Amino acid sequence: MSVGGAEAGSAAETGGAAETGGAAETGGAAVAGGGIESVEEFRLRARGWLRENMPRSAPGATGRLVVRPDEEELAEVAQDRRLQRLLFDAGFAGLCFPKEYGGQGLTREHAEAFNEELAGYRYPSRLQVPTMTPCAAVILEFGTHEQKAAHLPAILRGEELWMQFLSEPGSGSDVAGAKTSAVREGDEWVLNGSKIWTTGAWWSDWGLCLARTNWDVPKHRGLTVFMLPIHQPGIEVSRIEMLDGNKEFCQEFLTDVRVPDSARIGEVDDGWTVATRWLFHERSFSSSPFALRPAGDVETYGDPGGGLLQLAERAGRLADPSARELVGEAHLLRTAMHALDQRLHAVISEGKATEQLAAVGRLMHGVTMGRLATIGFELAGPAAVAAEEGEDSLGGLGTSYLLRQIASIGGGTTEVARNVISERVLGMPREQALDRNVPYRQVRTGPSSGGAANARS
Ligand SMILES: Cc1cc2nc3c(=O)[nH]c(=O)nc-3n(C[C@H](O)[C@H](O)[C@H](O)COP(=O)(O)OP(=O)(O)OC[C@H]3O[C@@H](n4cnc5c(N)ncnc54)[C@H](O)[C@@H]3O)c2cc1C
Helix, strand or coil, rough: CCCCCCCCHHHHHHHHHHHCCCHHHHHHCCCCCCCCEEEEEHHHHHHHHHHHHHCCCCCCCCCCCCCCCCCHHHHHHHHHHHHHHHHHHCCCCCCCCHHHCCCCCCCHHHHHHHHHHHHHHHCCHHHHHHHHHHHHHHHHHCCCCHHHHHHHHHHCCCCCCCEECCCCCCCCCHHHHCCCCEEEEEEEEEEEEEEEEEECCHHCCEEEEEEEEECCCCCHHHEEEEEEECCCCEEEEEEEECCCCCCCCEEEEEEEEEEEEEHHECCCCEEEHHHHHHHHHHHHHHHHHCCCCCCCCCCCCCCCCCCCHHHHHCCCCCHHHHHHHHHHHHHHHHHHHHHHHHHHHCCCCCCCCCHHHHHHHHHHHHHHHHHHHHHHHHHHHHHHHHCCCCCCCCCCCCHHHHHCCCHHHHCHHHHHHHHHHHHHHCCCCCCCCCCCCHHHHHCCCCCHCCCCCCCCC
């Protein structure tokens, strides 16, 4: 999935800054005496560099899924690439990626400090999720040296935008039920099938693709992961228009797409091992050390800028007890979500808990983001949905409200997160599954998912 973080500003606003700065200004000071710079030194250096070089974000910026003309969207993508390059040249890209692959080899604490300093600035949001995480994180974990050397520096320079080719028309929640097939022919694989709900595939470069390579084993055991350029003969990218006119979601049709074996990530038929970590990185994207996320990004969700109290004031509801309750509830939710994220990451990274615990954070985010959007909408009242031309419509709060379910679907649904928590964290009985321990070829599926699982060989 690719749920956009806040983004703001226009190419015109930021173009000047993108041309300035560079490694010479900052890179030399990055590491003194070959050791790792202290977090506080790094923070000060980052603060100064950001102030000099990065454009400020506009208050009340809306999320990625907004309707805008294609040319504007492409200009924003190009601007994100330039900002990523700017970070790279200054030695601030890929803070937790190894130096060998173009990163900075720093710690999670450095990344957190940078995110804190990044608050209020525009940043290359399209390069973060799913490019940095989960895609680049998966390549780092499972790729060969050649694969990492070929792609990670290019990603960190903003030259490669990646998308996840996971969901299919018949398997979204049931990721392991993928029916896109990959058949080996010498040193190549031939892929056929369809992927769907790929946000922004039309302006992206590469896809990380889960495909079925063995139909004679149970579904989790016959999968393999491949990297493929999105724009190539055999891949038709079809844009899906949503009710509001947005066309960011895409469906891809793969017909005899040839992929060299050197583009395979992980072992043949062992794609589920890769996918398990892939899903972990996806579920924990909000606190990943691999992606930038300005501090306060989540905290201001459902907030048109200036804080919810100011919103209540603008709506003439400052003295209204129910409005004050809503502001309090939002504050409580944000505080709890932030604290939970920190705690989960600490216990998972210290090896004290299974990575399936990331589903708790994913559930909390899904529920909380929807509620925050609702609170912003309730506080704003009619002004969130109706405005005369030229009048302030309160920063798209009405749109955020309509799109609030994104948070509980993208990146895996909250229902599935609940299943993972009950079965894999709390140890409750497994859900009944008719396809467990059965060769996938023999599993019967409905026509909407492409017919019987054995329809492809
Ligand atoms: C903003 C956004 C961005 C996305 N980006 C991407 C992307 O870049 N790449 C990509 O591959 N996919 C992407 N997706 C797709 C997303 O991962 C799927 O929509 C999601 O996993 C659900 O799959 P589905 O839509 O097929 O629903 P289904 O799996 O058909 O589920 C339908 C409903 O049934 C429920 N359900 C299903 N199985 C169970 C179960 N076992 N127990 C209880 N309830 C169940 C689900 O929770 C859901 O409510 C994106 C989705 C969104 C909203």
